[in-house]
Amino acid sequence: MTTAGPLIFTPNKRKDVRVIFTRTVKVFCQGKLHGQFPARNLSLGGLFIEGVTDIPVGQDCRLELYETGLRSSLILKFSGMVRRKVEDGIGVSFTGMEDDSFMFLQTMVLYSSDDPIGVAEHFLEDFVPKSASAS
Template sequence: MMTAGPLVFTPDKRTHFRVPFTRTVKVRIQDKVHGQFAARNLSLGGVFLEGAVNVPVGEECRLELHETGNRISFIYTIRGKILRKEAGGVGIKFTGMAENCFMFLQTMILYSSDDPIQTAEHFLEEFAPAPVSIC
């Protein structure tokens, strides 16, 4: 389920870089499992899920990403909101997550990038502290 084209990050009207992300994501709405869907791409700001996600735009949801290693498993939970729908799936904007989940997403994006150094620099620019003015 890879998308065609280069994997290099290119800024567009979105504020976050996107990378291919081929994992299954469980979607919960109002504490009920709505289904599991294949992710197409991922950014620090959201994810695109493929398939017939029958949820209205604007609906709040909770996403679960399961990460399994040799000796340990994690479930990362992310709060989100359905931002857009199209024939192939839905775009979900992240609205909240724990710090360890944010670090996991950064790691996934760095590993999926063709240019991890440029990606890390973008992370630093994007999340740099605002300058402090002294009155």
């Protein structure tokens, strides 16, 4: 088999599975509310927030997400850092969160994924001891 031109391969630098995530996120910088913005996608490592154009790369921030259900409400809090900035928003990587926030993230990614079995296997990779995976 031959190709008509050179192959271009652009590896995905992200190690975490991303899913579509349409919620509003409150963004706090330097202890003050910066605003509420829509999130576009989510992973265990971070999220993309649309509409934020004036927070520089490297800035620490705090994020709040309000998840409401029929019988309960949950406020999820994350610490993050702006890792990338594009014309329509920012990519924030998580630097810290509480256990319930992490469990929520896992659940959202698992149930929103096109490949939940592959995502579950990816989750398990973090719990398999390195010596066991080498054998």
